[in-house]
Amino acid sequence: MMAARVLGNTSKIIKFNRHFHTAKASFLPIVQFKLSDIGEGIAEVQVKEWYVKEGDTISQFDKVCEVQSDKAAVTISSRYDGVVRKLYHDIDGMARVGQALIDVEVEGNVQEEDQPSKETASSKPEAAQAKSTDSKAPEAAHSDGKVLATPAVRRIAIENKVKLSDVRGSGKDGRVLKEDVLKFLGQVPADHSSGTTNVRTTHQPPLPTSKSYQALKEDVAVPIRGYTRAMIKTMTEALKIPHFGYNDEINVDALVKLRGELKEFAKERHVKLSYMPFFIKAASLALLEFPGLNATTDDKLENVIHKASHNICLAMDTPGGLVVPNIKNCEQRSIFEIAQEITRLMEAGKRQQIGREDLVGGTFTLSNIGAIGGTYASPVIFPPQVAIGAIGKIERLPRFDRHDNVIAANVIKVSWCADHRVVDGATMARFSNRWKFYLEHPSAMLAQLK
Structure with a gap:
């Protein structure tokens, strides 16, 4: 009798262990998410930032990483x-391009070409069984009248007490995505950088702490990447151009006064008004x-x-090096509209996220070296353009007025360079004089705005 009980218990333990190992061996298939062709003949890119880390749960259209080519920054989505x-x-x-960026343990059906290599598949024979089992789950759920959604989305819904049947799904076959739940709640997209489902919030920046600096003990090789890589090609071509230089100085007392009058007016319209929009508009005129x-x-x-x-x-000076975006159709824009475009490009430059559409199609270039502190410069033409100007800082200098009295004047210096193969010195000088006239008499410039 005792022997029979022992054998019976043993058989139960064996069955339990078999069940335990079978359950442990079941897991979801893993696919490789590869870098797709992003056009323009780009073969490789530099990974600038990861928005996910190992162990994070992601959904379709979530940001995976940001990459930087020698032409533009691109955000890759899942x-x-x-x-x-x-x-x-x-x-x-x-x-x-074509190489794997991340491995994803997926939920649901997977295209055959996205499966890992044969070595990976053969090393995990249980994955095929798990795939066939999981791929049927969404269909069964749908046929039973349940809402299609991933476990991560269901968890968000539960945490926020949302019925998925009340949410309109925008995914395939009406699948409810994470964005659908967040939109239903009236919240901004989730912060996926930490792998959590918490809504992004704004925090106060930490107070600066004192740092100790130590001199380098050995040479450091810095790879040439991103914008600098593109500028090497462009400036190499620029050296083939015979540059002609022309310098002048402008009294901008009237411009300083006008900007002072418009500054608060611009602020009310959420416009940051520097002197650069006036320089650009005067050049366009x-x-x-x-x-x-x-x-x-x-x-x-x-x-x-x-x-x-x-x-x-x-x-523009950015953390990734010199970049030269352009403001489209300046002849049709007001000074405020140009100022808004400058702000947008500067913010994108700080994040190294200037798009390709902002980098192509330029026709004329201005460089504001005065923002750093210089006066005169020898700017290099940005081919295939034929002219460029560098504007120095505004200085308070002694000058003679019309009555030969010494007065304090606001003065800037400008340095022009032109392609001397197609532009003669007289044309460059006349253009500079007209640009100078508009800055010294800004009322004339405003009179011609459309």
Whole structure:
């Protein structure tokens, strides 16, 4: 009798252990999320920031990472719902098109081409069984009248006491996505950088702490990446251009007074009004009279193309190096509209997220070296353009008035460079004089605004 009981208990233990090991062996399939072709012949990119880490739960359209090519910054979004199991690249590492960015343990059906290599599949034979079991789950749930949603989305709904049947799903087959729940709640998209479902909130920046600095003990090799890589190619081409230089100074007393009068007016309209919008608008008005400077040359130097739009470039110092985005159609924009575009580009430059559309199509360039503190410069033409100007800082200097009295004047210096193959010195000087006139008499500039 005792022996029978022991055997019976043993058989139960064996059955329990078998069940335990079978359950443990069941897991979701893992796919490789690869870097797709982002166009423009780009073969590799630099990983600038990860928005996820291993173990994070992600949904379709969640931001995975930000990459930087030599032309623009691009944000990569997820195609899958699941859990991140592996990151293939470190920050500042180079990723090639077609290579894996992350491994994702997915929920639901997976395309065959997204499966890992044969070695990975053969090393985990249980994955196929788990895939077939899980792929049927959404269909069964849908046929039973339940809402299609991932476990992560259901968890958000439960935490916020939301009935998924009340939420309109925007995913495939009416699947409810994380964004759908957050929109239903009237909240902003979730912060996925920490792998949690908490809504992003704004925190006060930490107070600066004292740091101790130590000199480098060995040489450091810094790879040339991002915007600097593109500028190397552009400036190499620029060296083939014979530059002609022209310098002048402008009394901007009237401009300083006008900006002071408009500053509060602009602030009420949430516009940050610096002097640069006036410089750009004055250049655009002068270019209407000298279209040969708002121009580009063709590859064989057989034609000079006078451009219809004034897409004025702004040389900008960013954490990733020099970048030259442009403000489109300045001839049609007001000074306030130009100021808003400058603010947008500067914010994008700080984050190194200037898009390709802002980097192409420039027709004329201005560089505000005065923002750093310089006066005169020798700017380098941005090919295939034919002219560029560098503006120095505003200085308070002694000058003679019309009665030969010494007065204090607000003065800036400007340095122009032009392609001497297609632009002569007289044209550059006349253009500079017209630009100077608009800045010394801003009322004339405002009178011509449309």
